[in-house]
Amino acid sequence: MRVGLIGALAVFLSVSPTVRLSAQDTTAGKTVYVKWCAGCHGETGDGKGVAALYMLPRPRDFTGAVYKIRTTASGQLPTDADLMRAIDEGLPGTAMPAWQTRLSDGERRNVMAYLKTFSSFFSDTSQHPQLLKFSSEPGGGTGAEALRVGRQFYDSIHCYKCHGPQGRGDGPSAPDLKDDPGQPILAADLHENWRFRGGATAEDIYRQLRTGLDGTPMPSFSDLLDQKFLTEEQLWRVAQYVRSLSPPKAPEVRDVIHARQIAGTLPVSPDDSAWSRVDDYYFPLVGQIIRKPRWFAPAVAAIWVQALHNGNAIAVRLTWDDRSQSPDTGWNKYTRRLLQTMASDDSGPQTLAPWPDQLAVQFPPKIPEGMERPYFLMGSNSGSVYQWRWRSAPRGAVAGLARGIDRFDTLPPASGPAARAVWDHGQWRVVFTRTLATADTANELQFAVGRAIPVAFFAWDGSSAERDTRMALSTWYFLALDQPTPPGTFISPVIAMVVTLGLGMLVVVRAQRRDGRRAAARG
Amino acid sequence: MTRSPNLRRYLDHPFWQALGLLVLAYLVIVYGVPLLPGSSLVPSSVVLQYMVTVLVGVLIYVSDNDERWALFKQPLVAMLVEQRLRLVRILVLAVVTLLVGWVTFGQVRTTVAAPPNLRSIHPAPPAEVTFRGKTMTLTGLENPLRQQPESLAAFTAYGKEIYYQNCLPCHGDHLDGLGHFAAGFNPLPANFQDNGTIAQLTESFVFWRVAKGGPGLPREGTPWNSAMPRWEDFLTERQIWAVILFLYDQTGWKPRTWEKAEGGAK
Structure with missing residues (x-):
């Protein structure tokens, strides 16, 4: 064991000379492991902890010593620094968090030493991970x-x-x-x-x-x-x-979607070039795990939202990545595999059906006066929500009232919304349009400018067996229909600027006069 | 490394010293302080407060001595009067004017912001609740599993299993409210490591919050926003008590007790 470690440690040191080496205590590492890691990775390190069925990708099986993230050649063991990186920084997009701020340096090093004991490969002295030599990045990479x-x-x-x-x-x-x-x-x-x-x-x-x-x-x-x-x-x-x-920087969540007011007609086509000039808002979506049956592997990770209005109607463009245009029998193999893999609240076998892709945009039926809103998860018996629901097959959108996750009543199609959608190489782009005001003021939201209108989003990917309560969701955010800045707003800044400039020039003139007098006195 | 006489002149001059000090203070407050263990980004209003304090201190220092004060004023006066600094003068005037205009515009412009999310974090619990048809009095209620000290370890292990299969996606591996689904929720899931959550509460309060979830919150708890499920629909009474045992065991907090209404000690 020790002898094997020395080889790996030599590599470790050469990769990461800043990491100080202290006695790696696998016994202390075991204590940390049992407390913080075993729930997912299992007491025996086989990746079959009690939580494993509730996450995808699954936790790493340490007994196999096969690791995705390495600096070594394919098929080789990772270096200690590789393992430390995964522990410290976590694996983005998975359930593995970054432990750097959660456990001490010693605890993390010990747990790393311990998890290597799950596989005999690490103690095999004939195994020397071969570090790949990486050239440095050539310049001009964004040209x-x-x-x-x-x-x-x-x-x-x-x-x-x-x-x-x-x-x-x-x-x-x-x-x-x-x-x-x-x-x-x-x-x-x-x-x-x-x-x-x-x-x-x-x-x-x-x-x-x-x-x-x-x-x-x-x-x-x-x-x-x-x-x-x-x-x-x-x-x-x-x-x-x-x-x-990908964007230059990871997107940040902003609470309020601002819909700019434009003159003339709204872009109703998802690929209208006008959308490229509209601010894009990012909202992460997560699995619905609040009501049965829950869904722990949501397919749609995020949604991007843009909105415009022209004083008469509103257009909202929603863009989200979805690998399949469901229903698509080409994806059945994946769907079946996914259903077999994930834990479910339903007993009994799951039969495949041609589930479509779906999207819901949710508002309260009326703009709330206070901060009270209907329940974010599709309202409740006591407070309904107004939703636009779009589906890929049969293609189209309806408006309706939801009173809880399992009750949706469609409203007559008279006042919209209209929806146009394109699926383009793994991405849906859908534009909803509706007049700001409608005849049915009791049930349908009447959009008003200058107000914070609560809004929430739900997405389903049919090929990931998502339907009904198995979906990705967001909590409440806000949509605001902006007005063009009234000309009166510019008055006070202009006055402030004139006064500042005037005072500034006064100071300069006085200083120069005084300086002139002094020069004259000296001369 | 030898300092050029030019640089030296600047370093010894009170005006440039003052300017350097202000820049240094800004850098320390904005970029240095967040690096200290246990601290976070300094809010801009606090930065402003600190900077004003530093400015006042610097001004007191430079005006404390007549000679220094005269020396301090020199570059400023030069900027105002000297012919060779005409361009600098115009630039300073223009920048200050534009800045004032921009700040004023920011003040008068109306934009829609998210309404403040005022909520009571720990709303008063009801005296009793109905759990799956059974009435439970919360006042004075203790975790029944603690009455069997010989089985406590087993119950805690059972609670751990329930936590990992139900609570983990939101409340996280470290029980700090930063699970892999946490980013989707506002407010964020409760952070049990923080001294403001379970450390402040009796186990009966935690039982109520787990059993009734977001939908069971009173109005002041903004029930429309909380994504906490009503666990009564998923877990038995015993399972909830077990998961509560695990929360306290894993974080090291002690529940607040009914006799001595204190607790909160690690």
């Missing part, structure tokens, strides 16, 4: 030429087969993917780099391309370098291209 080269090799090394032509994880092989233990696995949506397990930067992406994600269908591309199929620089361009698909 058009670099991205063109990156895109070219993205196609020629077949990234698109799983990750899709636009990188949203919707490639032709995507529905058939599973990891080594046979669980369903999704090709990463390359537009959400803040959810990449091994890090968000071009450097992180390049490292993943070189090492591969062991235990998953993501291969290492190091052999293509050896075969001179492409150069290091060209592989870097792929990483830089992939990085360019």
Whole structure:
């Protein structure tokens, strides 16, 4: 054990000389492990803790010693620094949190030493993890030429087969993917780099391309370098291209969606170029685990919302990534695998049905005067909510009143909303339009400018077996219909500026006069 | 490294010292303080307060001595009168004017903000609740599982299992309210590691909150926002008491007791 550690530690030190080495105590590590880790990873380290069935991806099985995030060649053990990185920073997009701020340095190092004892591979002295040598990032990675080269090799090394032509994880092989233990696995949506397990930067992406994600269908591309199929620089361009698909910074949640007022007609088509000039708001969605049957593996991770109004009507564009245009029998294999994998409140076998993709936008039926709102999860018996519901098949949208998660009454279609949708390589874009005022003032929300209107979102992916209570949801946010700034608003800033400038010039003139007098006196 | 005489002149001059001090103070407050263990970002209003304090201190220092004060004023006066600094003068005037205009515009512009989310974090519990048809008096109620000290470890282990299968996605591995679903919720799930939650509460209060969830909150608890499920629909009475045992055991807090209404000690 000790002897084996020394080899690994030598590597550890060479990678990360800043990490001080202290006695690694696997006994103390076990205490930490049992208290904080075993619930998911299991007492025996097999990744089958009591919580394992309630999360996807599943917790790591330490007995197999197969790790996704490494700096070593494909098929090799990770270094201690690799393991520490996963513990310290967590794995974004999974249930694994960052422990750096939660456990002390010693506790984390000890638990790392302990989890290595679950596999005999780590104590095998003949195993020497071979560190890959990574070249440094070539410059110009955000330039058009670099991205063109990156895109070219993205196609020629077949990234698109799983990750899709636009990188949203919707490639032709995507529905058939599973990891080594046979669980369903999704090709990463390359537009959400803040959810990449091994890090968000071009450097992180390049490292993943070189090492591969062991235990998953993501291969290492190091052999293509050896075969001179492409150069290091060209592989870097792929990483830089992939990085360019996500926004420069991870999106932040803002509470209030501002709908700007425009003159003339609203863009009703999801691909109208006018939408590219409208502020885009990001809202994370999470699984519905409040009412039975719960859903622990929501497919839609987030929704982007844009809104405009023209004083007469409102247009809301919702954009979300969904790998499948459901129902799609091509995804049945994935759906079946997912149903077998996840824990469920229902007993009995789950039968597949051609479930559509769905989206709901929820408002209160009236703009509340105080802060009281209907219950965010689709209202209740005592307080209904007004919803727009769109579905992919049969394609269309309706408005209705929900009184709880299981009761939805459709309203007559007279006053809308109208909805137009496109599915484009793993992304839905839907535009709802409705007049601000309608005839049915009792049931339908009457939009008003300058008010904070509560709004919430719900999304279903049919190919992930999502329907009814199995969905992704948000809590209440707000929508505000802005007015153009009235000209009167500019009066006081202009007065303040004139006064400031006047005073400033007065000070200058007086100082110069005094200086002139002094100079004259001296002269 | 030798200091150039030019740089030295600036370093010894009270005006540039004052300016340097202000910049340094700003950097320390905005970027330095959050790095200290246990601290977080300094809110902008507090930054302003600190900066005003530093400014007053600096002004007292430079005006304390006539010679220093005269020296301090020199660059300012020069900026106002000297022909060679004409461009700087115009620039300062323009920037100050625009800044005042922008700040005033920010003050008078009306924009819609989210209404304040005023809520009572620990609303008063009812004297009794109905749990699956059974009436339970909350006042004076103790965790019945604590009456069997010999089985406490087993109950706690059972509670852990229930926690990991039900509570984990929101309340998190570390019980700090930062589970992998937490980002979707506003307000954030309760942080049991914080000394303001279970450390302040009796186990009967926690039982009430777990059993009735968000929908069971009184109005002042803003029940329309809380995503806490009504666990009565999922868990038995015994399971809820077990998970409560686990919460206190895992965080190290002691529940508030009915005899001595204190608790909150780790």
